[in-house]
Amino acid sequence: MNKGRRRGSPDTRDAVLKAARTQFAERGYGGTTLRGVAAEAGVDVALVSYFFGRKAQLFAAALALPVSPADAIDAVIAEGPDQLGERLLRRLLAVWDDPVSGGPLLSVMRSAPSHEESAALLREFVEQELIARLARTIDAPPAAARLRAAAVASQVLGLVFSRYVLRIEPLASADHDALVALLAPTLERHLSVAR
Amino acid sequence: MNKGRRRGSPDTRDAVLKAARTQFAERGYGGTTLRGVAAEAGVDVALVSYFFGRKAQLFAAALALPVSPADAIDAVIAEGPDQLGERLLRRLLAVWDDPVSGGPLLSVMRSAPSHEESAALLREFVEQELIARLARTIDAPPAAARLRAAAVASQVLGLVFSRYVLRIEPLASADHDALVALLAPTLERHLSVAR
DNA sequence: TCCCTTTTTCAACACTTGATGAAAAACACG
DNA sequence: CGTGTTTTTCATCAAGTGTTGAAAAAGGGA
Numbered sequence A, B: 001m002n003k004g005r006r007r008g009s010p011d012t013r014d015a016v017l018k019a020a021r022t023q024f025a026e027r028g029y030g031g032t033t034l035r036g037v038a039a040e041a042g043v044d045v046a047l048v049s050y051f052f053g054r055k056a057q058l059f060a061a062a063l064a065l066p067v068s069p070a071d072a073i074d075a076v077i078a079e080g081p082d083q084l085g086e087r088l089l090r091r092l093l094a095v096w097d098d099p100v101s102g103g104p105l106l107s108v109m110r111s112a113p114s115h116e117e118s119a120a121l122l123r124e125f126v127e128q129e130l131i132a133r134l135a136r137t138i139d140a141p142p143a144a145a146r147l148r149a150a151a152v153a154s155q156v157l158g159l160v161f162s163r164y165v166l167r168i169e170p171l172a173s174a175d176h177d178a179l180v181a182l183l184a185p186t187l188e189r190h191l192s193v194a195r
Numbered sequence C: 001t002c003c004c005t006t007t008t009t010c011a012a013c014a015c016t017t018g019a020t021g022a023a024a025a026a027c028a029c030g
Numbered sequence D: 001c002g003t004g005t006t007t008t009t010c011a012t013c014a015a016g017t018g019t020t021g022a023a024a025a026a027g028g029g030a
Helices: A012-031 A034-041 A045-052 A055-063 A069-078 A084-097 A099-114 A116-136 A142-166 A176-191 B012-031 B034-041 B045-052 B055-063 B069-078 B084-097 B099-114 B116-136 B142-166 B176-191
Strands: none
Touching: A012 A034, A012 A045, A012 A055, A012 A099, A012 B012, A012 B099, A034 A045, A034 A055, A045 A055, A055 A099, A069 A084, A069 A116, A084 A099, A084 A142, A084 A176, A099 A116, A099 A142, A099 B012, A099 B099, A099 B142, A116 A142, A116 B142, A142 A176, A142 B099, A142 B116, A142 B142, A142 B176, A176 B142, A176 B176, B012 B034, B012 B045, B012 B055, B012 B099, B034 B045, B034 B055, B045 B055, B055 B099, B069 B084, B069 B116, B084 B099, B084 B142, B084 B176, B099 B116, B099 B142, B116 B142, B142 B176
């Protein structure tokens, strides 16, 4: 087996995928061009299509994550209700500050406001995977629980938008402990029963 | 005076501007095309350029607000420190839920993630007009005050992003009183001295 | 060596975009 | 009317887009 021409070294397909990841993360879906990706990978445009097909499929490939965000949330919730807010926040910061996992997330965040498919993806994730799951852990009538969970989600989205998309200071440069000290108590309050 | 051909009725230039406002608000800068604006206004493309010049200038014209956001913030702060968080939030919701003022704001919010000029505009507004002003009202060492003000800003941005950009439920449908009850206490806590 | 498969490039397509110059249309004024 | 000014459209441009077909290049297996 192993017929045909070998791939370039380092692997050309990987180079294209890597270039696509950084482009989508920096410019969003609409701002990214196949020619831009090809140029960054040092490759002809047609090769991008050869490997990944349509632009939407390249986007999907660039979004592939090693671990499903929903599972990550479940894992954090499964550890119990104590300091759930802080643990959630610490996990979030760790994931977003790692370029490997943060890049794809940033791509969705950057694309969503002007790309309806990304918006739907993000909206459904937040509503069904994040808010619904958190609401289940909150001891309150369903509507109230959902609202409180939504408050947590909106604070989390605000942090991500400020720190990673807009890079607003002093949030962009703050270290994890400072952000936890600043925001975790609020999350905790929303997640806990007592008012 | 009053020479030359009269404008269409209703005023064609206004129709173009109005169309531009809705397009930018719905699709962001990159997603909006001059032809799309012209079509919505029922007009030839060239007329858009004739009235407003380059696309960037049309964008600027569509962003023009009746009242400067910075002044609005000052006005709220000037009313004193009591329940500043709630008043800030109520003012914000009123402005964003009014299409006239909300449209241009939404345009910036939708454009910023993939349009660097919008991003710079929003970033500088949040850092200098919002965070800096709020920090001055917080009785704490400067660095801590800025961080707390930034927490308020990130929660506000998160609400705007969730409710108006992504339209996440139940935030998108919640009425003002419910949102105030949900989020104002947190803002108040960040803005007040006591921990 | 000669096939066969895979990778890579070349060239071109149909289309969209923002922009511009020239002409036409509509109207005010003398 | 006829002249001048403003509004509106038409036609066109160069640049950039995603996509595709065909050819070239590079290697494996017999």
